[in-house]
Amino acid sequence: MSQSVHQFEMPLNNGAMQSLEDYKGKVLLIVNTASKCGFTPQYKELQELYENYKDEGLVVLGFPCDQFGHQEPGSDDEIQEFCSLNFGVSFPLFKKIEVNGDNAAPLYKTLKSEAPGVLGSTSVKWNFTKFLVDQNGNVVERFAPTTKPSSIASKIEKLLG
Template identity: 70%
Template sequence: MSTSIYDFEMPLNNGQTKSLADYKDKVILIVNTASKCGFTPQYTGLQSVYDEYKDKGLVVLGFPCDQFGHQEPGDDGEIEQFCSLNFNVDFPLFKKSEVNGKNASPLYNFLKDQAPGLLGSKSIKWNFTKFLIARDGTVVGRYAPNTKPEDMAKDIEKQL
């Protein structure tokens, strides 16, 4: 059982494996994304927050997921192309993965344990659920899909 976010190695959308330990001493914003969701325009906010704070130690990590209304139907290459062309995304995108159920990513099981949702619910309810991780690897917040990334700026700044 993992005891730290830094214990995880996750596949990037290009097939390479990335150790989350590479992000030690960074503030991390993890979000499950989808290209055909009503919240998809949040890619603009995610990129904006990343651009504004990356030099101060923020990294945004996108985890495409197709578990909610089949709103991420593409393969990893199509997802990257969509994000790049439509939103100029240059923060790391990981391999499409599941966030709930028996095939859920171990990282997401860890995040849900560390920061349950409303009324203690563990499951992710929809695309663009966000987790804010402090520089020491502590999960300090879970944000609903309708919380815009730019509305998290104060919480991000506190961690920087």
């Protein structure tokens, strides 16, 4: 039986707890992010997706992570400032988390088990791995870091109906 991501509560960048159940009825694009990565410019496309589809029910959730090449060394405040100033990010950013290993956030354990990667791998390979989640909290698909957010638009549109 699949697990819904709506069962989790995660700390936002400002420390407030956010129940993912609040996103019931919304399509989610959950992304582990980093500020000093070759894929960092994807923040721009993620923000564009959010702006284009938020009124129809899309929410992008950014989870900064420093597990890949130490590419997210900043504090939560520094990350928020970087994203706002450089990319105009207005979608929710959460506190920095771990996505792999013993200390991986339970949300990410579920995402990885529900949508394994290439050859059934459950680990997240790098920054900007994306998980598409339907309105009921079911993980629909995993996208590689190299997948441009704009190329996921048609799949988002399909879920939004």
